[in-house]
Amino acid sequence: MKLSMRKRLEDLSDRLKEIDLMLADSAVFSNIEEFRKLSCERSEIEPVVKKFSEFLSVEFAILNAQDILADPDLKDLAEEEIKFNKKNLVELENSLQLLLIPKDPNDDRSFFLEIRAGTGGDESALFSSDLLRMYIRYAEQKGWRVELISESVSDFGGYKEVIIRIDGHGAYSHLKFESGGHRVQRVPDTETQGRIHTSACTVAVMLEADAVNDVSINSSDIRIDTFRASGAGGQHINKTDSAVRITHLPTGLVVECQDDRSQHRNKDKAMKVLAARLKDKEIRELQNKEAAERKGLIGSGDRSERIRTYNFPQNRITDHRINLTLYKLSQIMEGDMSELIGSLLSEYQAEQLANLNL
Numbered sequence: 001m002k003l004s005m006r007k008r009l010e011d012l013s014d015r016l017k018e019i020d021l022m023l024a025d026s027a028v029f030s031n032i033e034e035f036r037k038l039s040c041e042r043s044e045i046e047p048v049v050k051k052f053s054e055f056l057s058v059e060f061a062i063l064n065a066q067d068i069l070a071d072p073d074l075k076d077l078a079e080e081e082i083k084f085n086k087k088n089l090v091e092l093e094n095s096l097q098l099l100l101i102p103k104d105p106n107d108d109r110s111f112f113l114e115i116r117a118g119t120g121g122d123e124s125a126l127f128s129s130d131l132l133r134m135y136i137r138y139a140e141q142k143g144w145r146v147e148l149i150s151e152s153v154s155d156f157g158g159y160k161e162v163i164i165r166i167d168g169h170g171a172y173s174h175l176k177f178e179s180g181g182h183r184v185q186r187v188p189d190t191e192t193q194g195r196i197h198t199s200a201c202t203v204a205v206m207l208e209a210d211a212v213n214d215v216s217i218n219s220s221d222i223r224i225d226t227f228r229a230s231g232a233g234g235q236h237i238n239k240t241d242s243a244v245r246i247t248h249l250p251t252g253l254v255v256e257c258q259d260d261r262s263q264h265r266n267k268d269k270a271m272k273v274l275a276a277r278l279k280d281k282e283i284r285e286l287q288n289k290e291a292a293e294r295k296g297l298i299g300s301g302d303r304s305e306r307i308r309t310y311n312f313p314q315n316r317i318t319d320h321r322i323n324l325t326l327y328k329l330s331q332i333m334e335g336d337m338s339e340l341i342g343s344l345l346s347e348y349q350a351e352q353l354a355n356l357n358l
Contacts, residue, residue, distance in 0.1 A: 001055075001093055005096070005097070005100070008100065009049075009052045009096065012045050012048055012049055012052070013049050013052060013053075015045060016042065016045050016046060019038050019041060019042045019045070020042070022038055023035065023038055023039070044103065048096065048099045048100065051092065051095055052096060054092060055089065055092040055093065055096060058085050058088050058089050059089060061081070061085050062081075062082055062085045062089070065079075065082045065085070066078070066082065069082075097353055097356070098349060098353070100356060101349060101352045101353065101356065102352070104173060104176075106172055106176075106207055107172050107173035108169055108170060108171075108172065108173075109172055109207055109208065110165060110167040110171075110172075110208040111165070111166055111171070111172050111175075111176075111205055111206060111207050111208055111276070112163055112164070112165050112204075112205075112207075112208060112272075112276045113163070113164050113165075113166055113175065113178070113203065113205055113206075114161070114162070114203070114204040114206065115131050115132055115159065115162050115163075115201055115202070115203050116128070116160070116161045116201060116202045116203075116204075117154065117158070117159065117160050117161070118181070118199070118200040118202050119199055119200050120184075120197065120200060121199070122154060122157075123188045123197055123199045124158075124184075124199040124200060124201055125154035125156070125157070125158030125160055126154075126156070126157055126158035126188075127158070127182075127199060127200075128158050128159040128160075128162060128201050129157065129158040129159055129162075130184075130333060131182060131201060131203065132159065132162055133333070133335075134332065134334070134335055134337070135164070135166075135175070135178075135335075136164070136335075137335025138335040138336075138337045138341075139166055139168070139171065141335055142168060142170075142171065142174070143168060144166055144167060144169075144171045145166070145167045145168055146164055146166055147165040148162075148164055148259060149163040149164060149257065149269050149272075149273060150162070150255075150256065150257045150258075150259060150269065150270075150273065151163070151259060152256075163273060165208065165272075172207065173345075174341050174345070175205055176205055177344045177348070178203050178307075179203055179204050179205045179307075180202070180203060180305045180306065180307035180308070181200055181201075181202055181305060181306040181307060181308075182200065182201045182202070182203055182306075182308050182310065183198060183199070183200045183306055183309045183310065184198070184200065184201070184309075184310045184312070185197070185198050185313070186310075186311075186313065187312070187313065196313060204280065206276040206277060206280035207276060207279055207280065207283070208272065208275075208276055209272070209278070215275045215278050215279050215282075217274065217275060217278070221248060221250050222246055222247065222248055222249065222274075223246070223247045224245070224246050224247075224267065225244070225245040225246075225247070226241040226242075226243065226244055226245075226263060227241055227243050227245065228241055228242075229258035229259075241263065242258065242260070242262065242263045242266060243257070243258030243263075243266060244256070244257050244263060244266040244267045244270050245270075246267070246270045246271065246274055248274055251278070251281065253274060253277050253278065253281075255270045255271075255274045255277070256270065257269045307319065307320060307321055308320065310329060310333075311329070312329065314329075315327050315328065315330055317329045317332055317340070319340065319344065321344075321347075322343060322344065322347045324340070326339060326340065
């Protein structure tokens with residue numbers, strides 16, 4: 001283990017002891033905010049310190065075994081123990097490296113997932129619907145909550161645009177790499193001669209803006225229009241101006257919401273999506289600035305970047321960022337995204353480890 005890594009681990013061990021002493025202080029215990037802050041820090045540090053303690057125990061066991069190598073009666077046993085523990089030591093060090101990767105503070109936050117049909121007309125809109133179903137099924141398997149925020153249905157089925165809100169432990173950490181262009185190659189139902197068509201959709205993953213800290217929207221910067229909703233919804237939805245369109249004048253961003261019968265609730269949803277888009281715009285501008293110095297293999301968030309191809313005739317899915325090809329497209333479209341997402345997370349961790357310089 002490098003000295004720099006050992007020093008960092010020793011510092012974390014000392015910090016855990018310090019936190020435990022502070023948490024035992026009645027003054028800290030009575031300060032709810034300080035107590036919560038220290039408890040959160042402790043919960044992040046404790047797994048690292050425990051794993052380091054395990055590493056030190058194995059290291060000590062190796063030293064003890066080396067001391068008895070000179071004893072001919074115990075030499076074979078000692079060599080076997082050293083071999084086993086050295087292998088264990090390597091695995092523990094790898095685990096510690098992963099634990100030292102800085103946690104993304106946004107990983108447990110709620111977010112909006114937006115899918116927009118692109119090139120390909122009706123086929124693109126149908127593929128938007130397929131992607132939505134894939135993400136919803138994956139979220140259901142993970143036990144995350146999904147809420148439909150806004151939808152714009154195409155004339156022949158599918159979606160011109162659809163937005164859902166996903167909330168659940170670790171949801172953002174798994175789906176934050178989905179932003180970008182998704183290309184599909186398949187024979188449309190309307191194709192009479194069996195020709196493969198290529199179309200595309202755009203996916204955007206946008207953090208839900210914190211009402212206090214993230215985005216401030218001045219009322220003078222927005223224009224709110226109300227209109228009668230279109231589409232299904234019974235008589236009421238077409239007789240009242242329940243649909244809401246919000247235009248952010250400085251940026252030109254427009255958000256529409258008409259899925260609720262209540263104008264107030266539609267306005268509230270539209271404001272949340274607008275705040276998320278403004279936050280996403282801010283994040284992407286920062287990422288573009290950082291990319292001028294160093295561009296990560298994944299996670300750039302560039303929506304114009306083609307990140308994945310879905311080839312239905314070959315049952316093949318390819319993620320172009322990590323050169324991963326899987327021949328299980330049918331299962332993935334049913335929500336079995338674990339291998340795909342796991343590979344992206346592993347690549348991200350490797351990238352983060354390279355930047356740690358331990």
